[in-house]
Amino acid sequence: xxxxxxxxxxxxxxxxxxxxxxxxxxxxxxxxxxxxxxxxxxxxxxxxxxxxxxxxxxxxxxxxxxxxxxxxxxxxxxxxxxxxxxxxxxxxxxxxxxxxxxxxxxxxxxxxxxxxxxxxxxxxxxxxxxxxxxxxxxxxxxxxxxxxxxxxxxxxxxxxxxxxxxxxxxxxxxxxxxxxxxxxxxxxxxxxxxxxxxxxxxxxxxxxxxxxxxxxxxxxxxxxxxxxxxxxxxxxxxxxxxxxxxxxxxxxxxxxxxxxxxxxxxxxxxxxxxxxxxxxxxxxxx
Numbered sequence: 030x031x032x033x034x035x036x037x038x039x040x041x042x043x044x045x046x047x048x049x050x051x052x053x054x055x056x057x058x059x060x061x062x063x064x065x066x067x068x069x070x071x072x073x074x075x076x077x078x079x080x081x082x083x084x085x086x087x088x089x090x091x092x093x094x095x096x097x098x099x100x101x102x103x104x105x106x107x108x109x110x111x112x113x114x115x116x117x118x119x120x121x122x123x124x125x126x127x128x129x130x131x132x133x134x135x136x137x138x139x140x141x142x143x144x145x146x147x148x149x150x151x152x153x154x155x156x157x158x159x160x161x162x163x164x165x166x167x168x169x170x171x172x173x174x175x176x177x178x179x180x181x182x183x184x185x186x187x188x189x190x191x192x193x194x195x196x197x198x199x200x201x202x203x204x205x206x207x208x209x210x211x212x213x214x215x216x217x218x219x220x221x222x223x224x225x226x227x228x229x230x231x232x233x234x235x236x237x238x239x240x241x242x243x244x245x246x247x248x249x250x251x252x253x254x255x256x257x258x259x260x261x262x263x264x265x266x267x268x269x270x271x272x273x274x275x276x277x278x279x280x281x282x283x284x285x286x287x288x289x290x291x292x293x294x295x296x297x298x299x300x301x302x303x304x305x306x307x308x309x310x311x312x313x314x315x
Contacts, residue, residue: 098184098204102129103176109169114141114162123164126172127152131179133208135294144294150281151211154195155179160211160281180206188310189245189273191289193238196281198273198289200304207304210295213279214238214313215287222286224257232257236286243267243311250300258286263296267311273299289313 095101105126112119116139124137124145132148132155146162153160156171164172181190181199183206190199190206191214198212215238224230248265256264262275273289275296284290291299299305 096180096184098180098201098206100178100180100205101176102178105129105173109164109173111166111169112141112164114146114164116140120145123149123169123172130172130175130177131206131209133210133295133298135298142294143292147211147279147292147295151197151209152179154197154211154281155209162281178206179209181209182314183312186310188312189305191238191273191311191313193240193283193313193315196283198291200299202304210291211279211281213276213282213284213290215285216283220258220286222258225259226255226257230257234286238271238283238285238287238289238313239268240313240315241268243313245273245305245307245309245311248307261288262293263300264288265299265305265309273305273311 105122107122109122109126110119112123118139120141121137121139124134124139127134127145127148128137130152132151133144134148135144149164149168150160150162152158152172153162153168156175158168158171179197179199181192181197181201183190183199183201183204185204187202190201191197191212192199193214196212196214198210199206200208200210215236217235217237219233219235221231221233224232245265245267248263250263253260253262254264257270261272264272264274266272271287271289273291273296275293276285276290277293278284279290279292
């Protein structure tokens with residue numbers, strides 16, 4: 030009995046010691062000063078401003094590069110009206126505008142004469158309008174709003190350019206078209222006619238104004254001259270008997286035997302201006 034008690038007491042003591050040991054460890058851990066690391070206050074979060082989205086780059090409209098022989102005249106200073114073929118103050122405005130756009134009319138005198146009719150016809154041909162030489166409402170509107178001076182194909186040199194496709198003649202100086210005229214070139218219809226200077230001869234041909242680059246090689250300065258096929262006014266020859274010359278009839282279609290017709294007034298201007306001297310290149314094309 031004593032031994033059992035002693036054994037139990039030993040076990041209790043042993044267990045108590047063991048429990049104390051276990052508790053002491055816990056107690057010591059709780060009572061020991063715990064060194065707590067100082068809390069580091071985090072730096073305040075810097076709020077990054079939102080990224081600014083740049084405005085999209087504006088693509089500039091492509092710049093229109095004008096051809097070197099294009100000159101801008103701008104809109105007409107006044108709105109032009111349909112004068113038909115009438116004289117008067119409104120016709121003065123039409124004449125001034127035609128001259129401004131490079132279609133030669135001579136003096137702006139308000140008289141709707143042959144030179145003005147020819148200039149109107151040249152303008153109509155240039156724009157592809159019906160070329161009747163009358164200022165109707167459509168022609169007046171185009172004359173008012175069209176902004177470019179007339180020009181040929183040539184953009185360098187000094188020459189006469191004959192555009193058979195449009196039936197226009199351009200005088201080009203240093204690459205710029207100075208004046209544009211109505212013209213009528215060869216009909217390209219074969220002909221057979223009595224020689225006007227020698228009735229015993231018969232002239233035949235194909236009424237062709239030859240394409241190519243030529244030059245003025247002879248001329249007759251004064252008045253009307255008898256050609257083999259009729260009278261011609263103040264001619265400037267550039268290939269054989271083919272010449273630029275004045276005529277009282279210059280229709281809106283090819284009608285000559287091969288020469289390049291201008292109105293007699295326009296031919297006087299060509300001579301008086303000195304713009305087509307001997308040796309001037311003449312470029313004929315379609």
